[in-house]
Amino acid sequence: MLGWAITFFIIAIIAAVFGFGGIAGAASGIAQILFFVFLVLLVLSLVANALRGKSPKA
Known part of the structure; x- marks a missing residue:
């Protein structure tokens, strides 16, 4: 589950860098x-x- 959260966080950062605000917010x-x-x-x-x-x- 943490892996999915990190994946979506990276997607948000990449989308924000390229100017896709709606996708980055989602x-x-x-x-x-x-x-x-x-x-x-x-x-x-x-x-x-x-x-x-x-x-x-042990």
């Missing part, structure tokens, strides 16, 4: 949404792992 909006979804899933995963209470086997 791509940056998509990148923001994907990034925040990634953060929420990361936090949920960390909380679930902490509540499970098992330590990883």
Whole structure:
């Protein structure tokens, strides 16, 4: 998911450099949404792992 956010961010930067404001705005909006979804899933995963209470086997 983070990979998709970075991809859309790069698309937004390239589109902005070439003057495509609408495409750059849309791509940056998509990148923001994907990034925040990634953060929420990361936090949920960390909380679930902490509540499970098992330590990883080394």
